[in-house]
Amino acid sequence: MSKTRNQQANINYFIRIFLCSMLLTGLFACTTTSEKTTSIDQPVTIDEPEIEEHEKVVIVSPPSVKKHASVPVVKRLLSKSNKKFKAKEYHAAANLIERGINISPDDPILWQRLAAIRLEEGNYKQAKQLATKSNVLIEGDPDLREINNGIINQAKKMQNSNK
């Protein structure tokens, strides 16, 4: 009887040793194969292969910014239009600007003036759109852009207050 009990004890002993060894081996494997511990909350990040120098895209400077300058006849029409604008003759002011646009369709100042006229007339939708168009045509004139943004903001404000 005691021989059987001893054999059983030895078997149990070896099972315990085996299980501990397995546990230790597993723990060892985990610590050596990964620098980071993983958990449900942390995303898995996979490093991208490094791009070789010759494959990298090179950002370059944009082409030289075209400086805007109104042609003399447009300057004259703008001046006449401004006078009409100050006298609150908005239709007449707009007519002069449209003549200017026929001559110089990409002059951002013309579109800006038309935006300002529409703003005064209460046509807020067009005021915003025309000022946006002027912004698209501007390249190197932050002051002009600021005025356009002012018109856009004012038009938005007036639209909201009318709702």
Next chain:
Amino acid sequence: MAIFSPKKQWMRWLAIQLFVISIVLLLVFVVYLFSLDKQVQEQFEGKRWQVPSRVYARPLELYEGKELSRKQLTYELGLLRYSKNKKHKIGTYYQRRNSVYIYTRPFQFWDEEQSAILLEVKFKRNKINSIWDVNTGESLDVWRLEPLFIGGIYPKKQEDRILLRLDDVPDKLIETLLAVEDREFYRHYGIAPLSVLRALVANIRAGARVQGGSTLTQQLVKNFFLSNEKTISRKINEALMALLLEWRYEKDEILEAYLNEIYLGQDGNRAIHGFGLAAQFYFDAPLESLNEAQIALLVGLVKGASYYDPRRFPDRAKQRRHVVLKVQERLNLTTLENVMLYDQSPLGISENKPSGITRYPAFMDLVKRQLHEDYRPEDLSSEGLRLFTTIDPWQQNVLEKSIATRLPKLIEKAERKKAKLQVAAMVSDSGSAAVRALVGSRDFRSQGFNRALNAKRQIGSLIKPAVYLTALDQPDEFNLVSLLQDSPIKIALDNGEYWSPRNYDKTFHGEVSLMNALANSYNAATVRLGMKLGLERVGETIKNLGLKRQFALYPSLLLGTTNMTLLEVLQMYQTISEQGFQTPIRAIHTVTTANGEVLSKYPIQVEQTINAESMYLLMKALEEVVNNGTAVYARKKISEKIKFVGKTGTTNDYKDSWFAGFTGDKVAVVWLGDDDNRPVGLSGSSGALRIWTDVIAKTAKRSLELSLPTKITFAKVDAVVHKESEVKCISDIVLPFISGYEPKRRSGVSCVEN
């Protein structure tokens, strides 16, 4: 008690009956007179005449720095009937050294009244160097010539007239008219029985009708209210109405009405009423400039405009003129020497019959269409409105000439295919979207089917920019160097069949860059791209480009099987040219009353429907179409100084040939095809592009310079391109990308490895 005898009783009864009948007849007569009086008032007051709307082209603006050849200026002066003359008379011009001197006409524009001046336009090569008011010595910033009258919108009765005020009419004409037709005008009360007798005697003596029996008032009544039938009842009505007219209105008012109403000729369907229009119709000159002989001829027409028509019956007209000249001589309005001189002279009738039938019927179609929403047809044809349109006669002339030059060879090619080649084309301005030229048929004067506005045709590859724009609007997925697969594709359709689009060169090209796929118009790559993007998304882009109506979303939409009119295509490409701002195409900008009061304005309107960055990228891709793709022919022919972009379009079996493109100042679309949809054997490159190129080469003045949006970054990349059937990998191309979405790698296929 007195008893009346039977006879006396009968007499009494008769008298009572007659009295009653007289009262009744008198009452009936009075009622009848009232109704006649009402007719007279209604016609005379308020809307007296149906005055057609007058339609004008754009005025030619003259200013320092304008690119304008002397050829164009003299062409426009010719259209406006300015004559070459050094006498400094209104409506004349002459050239001396580098200057053209013009005595301009006054004109009431929609925004200001401009007086007549003697203008000096100094040229330096093909540019205006300066403009001057010769009389004051003042330099002018800008001056407009009066706009060309291009036609009228007529009432159903097809009457036409130029309204005159009595003060506008030369005294000689009034005196001649009264002497010949109604000497007693200022003395009678509408009818003049003695005048009838006097006229009879005078006519018998002269052996010709030298005096009329009817008064001017009676003639006016006849023209206004009555028919030409020669019955007693009509004559009685005429007399009564003449009396009523005289009772109600002043002599000068009646005379003024007569001068505007009298029938003086026929031009096809158009009836010429009034001396103002007659002067223009017969002599192509304003009334105030006519001499005695011309006045005599017009007055002579009163008796019978058809019988004495100077164009059809010059001998009769000359004889009649002589009779009236003799009357003028008796009145001391002219001398015997002059009469003899004029008798030896020709009638002086203008060869160029200024016609009410417009020179630009296809464009007028568009004008009427655009007015239709705001005006009833009867208002357009009767209120004497003035319509100021956008058409540019010079641009129209160049378009027509380019088509006329190219078409014969293209027709020959089409006829080999047994097709009847037709054409349509439009040119508009950048910025304002104003239509400057329009052709609706190869017969430019045809008033028939207007293909530019009404022919719905498949547009083929013209749709592709919409597909690629949709892609570029998703910068996280696509950019100009994104690789697309140009390889066989099979799409299951709703009807259970399959669609396998092929390229025009019948081959597939494998991996191609997005930019290159558009430049070479590869069908397979486009369809793959479009299906990946989704038809709804592409449809949304097409709407944002300006196609307002509903259209079906089939896969074949990606290759342009949707039918569109040329006008719709122009609208789409106008939006592209405006860098994503939809700007409605306009043919009219202002409508005024006859007196110059503004009724309607059609101002420039814009709406940004596509962001500027995506549009910038698309434009760069479209540059490749011109530099290396299907439109390279145009690049070789147009001056290097003028940059432009565009797209060819060819439909299945070569049934439609399209080209749409734009410069810095012009947007133009050309179509060629057969009305019965037979193949014409012309691709976009071999057909429409040729005409487009001819037009743009002659008229575009500004190069396309794209404004750089703020969110664009430039980077050096590699790109796979297909050029002249070769596949190449090109290194170090500098291309734009939407900021933040620049590719990290130069290309999917590295040029260095290759």
